[in-house]
Amino acid sequence: MPKTPLNMKKGSIDRSIIGFWLIGGLLVLFIVLAILSIAVPELKNPGHFAGVITDPSVLLTLGITMAAGLNAVVILILFGTPLAYALSRSTFPGKGLVESIIDLPLILPHTVAGLMVYLLFMSQGIIGAPLGNVGIVFEDAYPGIVVAMVFVAIPYYVNTVREGFETVPVRLENVARTLGASRFRAFWHIVLPLSTRHISYGALLAWGRAIGEFAAVIMIAYFPMVISTLIYYRFATGGLSEAMSVALVMIILCGVIFVLFRLLLKKKGDVDDRA
Amino acid sequence: MIGLEHISLQRGSFSLNDISLDVKSGRYYFLMGPSGAGKTLILEVIAGLQVPGSGRVLLNGSDITRALPEERNIGFVYQDYSLFPHYTVSKNVAFGIQMQGKSASDKDKKVHGLLEQFGIAHLADRFPRTLSGGEKQRVALARALAIDPSVLLLDEPFAALDPVAREECMQGLRDLHRDQGITILQVSHSRDEVYSLADEVALIDNGSIVQTGRPTDVFSHPKTRRAAVIAGTENIFEGVVGTTTGGMSSIEVPGVSITADGTFPPGSRVVVCIRAGDITIQKNGQVADCQENIIEGTVVSQIITDYTCTLTVRGPLQMSVTIPRKTKEQPVFQNGDSVRLSFSRAHVLVLPS
Numbered sequence: 001m002p003k004t005p006l007n008m009k010k011g012s013i014d015r016s017i018i019g020f021w022l023i024g025g026l027l028v029l030f031i032v033l034a035i036l037s038i039a040v041p042e043l044k045n046p047g048h049f050a051g052v053i054t055d056p057s058v059l060l061t062l063g064i065t066m067a068a069g070l071n072a073v074v075i076l077i078l079f080g081t082p083l084a085y086a087l088s089r090s091t092f093p094g095k096g097l098v099e100s101i102i103d104l105p106l107i108l109p110h111t112v113a114g115l116m117v118y119l120l121f122m123s124q125g126i127i128g129a130p131l132g133n134v135g136i137v138f139e140d141a142y143p144g145i146v147v148a149m150v151f152v153a154i155p156y157y158v159n160t161v162r163e164g165f166e167t168v169p170v171r172l173e174n175v176a177r178t179l180g181a182s183r184f185r186a187f188w189h190i191v192l193p194l195s196t197r198h199i200s201y202g203a204l205l206a207w208g209r210a211i212g213e214f215a216a217v218i219m220i221a222y223f224p225m226v227i228s229t230l231i232y233y234r235f236a237t238g239g240l241s242e243a244m245s246v247a248l249v250m251i252i253l254c255g256v257i258f259v260l261f262r263l264l265l266k267k268k269g270d271v272d273d274r275a
Numbered sequence: 276m277i278g279l280e281h282i283s284l285q286r287g288s289f290s291l292n293d294i295s296l297d298v299k300s301g302r303y304y305f306l307m308g309p310s311g312a313g314k315t316l317i318l319e320v321i322a323g324l325q326v327p328g329s330g331r332v333l334l335n336g337s338d339i340t341r342a343l344p345e346e347r348n349i350g351f352v353y354q355d356y357s358l359f360p361h362y363t364v365s366k367n368v369a370f371g372i373q374m375q376g377k378s379a380s381d382k383d384k385k386v387h388g389l390l391e392q393f394g395i396a397h398l399a400d401r402f403p404r405t406l407s408g409g410e411k412q413r414v415a416l417a418r419a420l421a422i423d424p425s426v427l428l429l430d431e432p433f434a435a436l437d438p439v440a441r442e443e444c445m446q447g448l449r450d451l452h453r454d455q456g457i458t459i460l461q462v463s464h465s466r467d468e469v470y471s472l473a474d475e476v477a478l479i480d481n482g483s484i485v486q487t488g489r490p491t492d493v494f495s496h497p498k499t500r501r502a503a504v505i506a507g508t509e510n511i512f513e514g515v516v517g518t519t520t521g522g523m524s525s526i527e528v529p530g531v532s533i534t535a536d537g538t539f540p541p542g543s544r545v546v547v548c549i550r551a552g553d554i555t556i557q558k559n560g561q562v563a564d565c566q567e568n569i570i571e572g573t574v575v576s577q578i579i580t581d582y583t584c585t586l587t588v589r590g591p592l593q594m595s596v597t598i599p600r601k602t603k604e605q606p607v608f609q610n611g612d613s614v615r616l617s618f619s620r621a622h623v624l625v626l627p628s
Binding site for chain 1: 319322323324343344345347348349350351353355357359360361370371374375418419421422
């Protein structure tokens with residue numbers, strides 16, 4: 001589908017849309033200013049910044065954050081994908097209630113989300129206790145970070161992927177089934193490949209949400225520190241400049257990952273003519 | 276072969292009501308009706324994509340009502356062809372064979388044969404988005420036939436085609452049916468398609484079967500007003516039976532009296548149906564071809580196609596008349612011309628109101 005009107009050359013400006021850009025562009029400017037407010041002071045002192053990004057404790061925290069975010073996304077893909085598919089292909093009484101439950105982490109204060117996760121996964125929690133008996137501990141431990149991240153990222157992944165599944169015409173699945181494919185094989189061969197863009201985007205959103213979580217994570221696992229905890233810790237103990245260096249590292253890393261991801265998704269979308 | 280016994284199904288505010296059909300092996304069967312009549316839903320019930328609330332679906336005498344779609348071996352081609360957009364043409368055609376678990380060599384051989392048969396071998400590595408409507412249709416047919424289906428269900432397969440591609444595809448389906456003897460059940464709006472292809476037709480309206488039979492019987496002798504409308508009868512009027520003498524009846528239609536074959540109870544309300552092609556037209560002052568029914572009026576509009584011209588004539592009734600276009604014998608009519616319509620009483624079909 002053309003992204004510009006047919007009579008316009010790519011890259012040329014449609015003057016009728018300039019007004020929209022002038023108003024909406026303020027939001028982009030807002031984000032850019034926020035980034036610059038951290039980046040400019042930091043880059044004026046590159047030695048200090050270099051020292052922070054090579055600090056082993058910062059690197060370790062970054063590694064833990066990225067790994068936990070990735071683990072959370074893997075869990076969401078495993079459990080959230082079937083849920084998203086079931087929601088996209090089902091109508092039943094109470095579906096709205098189920099959807100509202102899934103959306104709850106979106107609107108809850110993060111501390112409330114953290115409290116809920118803590119109560120479930122603490123050593124006396126209904127999930128934490130039995131798993132603690134087999135050696136899986138969540139309080140102040142890596143698994144605690146992951147479950148907190150999963151909890152807050154659920155709606156981001158499930159809703160995005162469900163939307164993707166809903167854009168795949170049911171008729172394609174119907175045809176696949178008349179050709180001998182079971183429901184699962186029709187899903188695997190038809191729906192899933194045609195939803196990779198939404199699945200990838202859902203995973204990216206969930207990952208972004210997960211690695212940025214602070215309140216829910218510290219409720220169950222202050223240690224080992226994730227990057228948001230470290231930034232808060234440095235701010236509280238070392239002041240603004242200490243926090244800003246770590247924050248800039250995070251901004252650069254996330255920015256690079258998001259840009260790369262978008263480039264990959266753009267290439268992936270070339271095959272699907274519904275997009 | 277395919278049987279539907281008293282199928283009922285509720286989908287939202289729409290329902291299929293007591294649908295019964297019997298499609299014999301090797302027949303080319305059509306479901307014809309207006310949009311939203313439930314034709315596609317009937318196909319989906321047969322394919323197992325919709326589970327009926329009551330009734331049975333039979334395939335070769337076996338009850339398959341509860342069988343899953345993948346267990347039925349029934350080919351299905353949707354109106355939009357529903358080609359898998361992420362697969363090439365050959366992978367689309369191979370899909371069903373792959374699902375059957377056949378060996379790679381068997382699969383390749385079968386796919387190659389089908390691509391050749393449908394004249395799409397040169398498109399094997401193309402993706403659906405690059406194909407024309409006619410090409411897509413051939414790919415969809417090849418894909419459906421790859422599983423050697425016991426019956427082929429076609430949901431308005433010509434709807435998205437231009438006239439040239441439509442003619443080609445109709446010819447292709449006619450050849451396929453003749454050469455392979457496959458049972459086909461097709462949904463259509465078009466009387467032309469039914470006349471060209473069908474052995475039998477069922478007229479569907481609002482979730483119910485209105486009439487079944489051979490196309491010529493159904494279209495020439497619709498049994499109800501609704502069947503006449505679906506069959507495309509152009510001139511349908513309400514009337515009251517006047518006098519009945521000598522095997523003929525006079526039907527009083529507002530503004531005119533129409534003579535029809537048959538005897539009907541005087542005073543009973545009836546529906547009079549006259550096909551546009553059964554009416555002849557002359558300019559006023561000329562002698563009418565048939566003296567049994569003559570109605571005068573004025574030409575108010577014309578729809579001209581390659582071979583015919585359909586005129587709307589307003590007089591005591593508004594009637595449609597279809598005549599061959601541009602023959603030496605055929606005078607040219609202009610809007611505003613005063614004309615005289617005539618038709619035989621044998622061409623007047625009288626139905627209960």
